[in-house]
Amino acid sequence: CAKAGDECKTCSGDKVVPEEKIITVNINPGVTHEQIFSFEGAGNQFPDSEAADVKIVVSVKRHDKFKRQGNNLIFEKKITLTESLC
Numbered sequence: 001c002a003k004a005g006d007e008c009k010t011c012s013g014d015k016v017v018p019e020e021k022i023i024t025v026n027i028n029p030g031v032t033h034e035q036i037f038s039f040e041g042a043g044n045q046f047p048d049s050e051a052a053d054v055k056i057v058v059s060v061k062r063h064d065k066f067k068r069q070g071n072n073l074i075f076e077k078k079i080t081l082t083e084s085l086c
Contacts, residue, residue: 015047025056030071033060 007013043052
């Protein structure tokens with residue numbers, strides 16, 4: 001252990017420095033509910049250990065008007081004959 005005042009100025013002797021990371025996730029059309037995107041080694045790391053993985057789980061919300069059918073987006077609406085011909 002370092003004496004008081006001798007510890008690292010950056011981490012104050014904790015051996016850990018807080019850091020923010022921005023992880024960009026490209027969500028392509030057709031992504032499924034609970035699909036997992038993994039980023040190996042992008043998580044927290046502590047002394048004498050490997051960096052953790054970051055896992056992002058997609059949660060697809062239901063929509064009032066649109067339905068998913070595989071990779072297709074379905075919208076149903078009753079229209080008149082005139083509307084269909086125009």
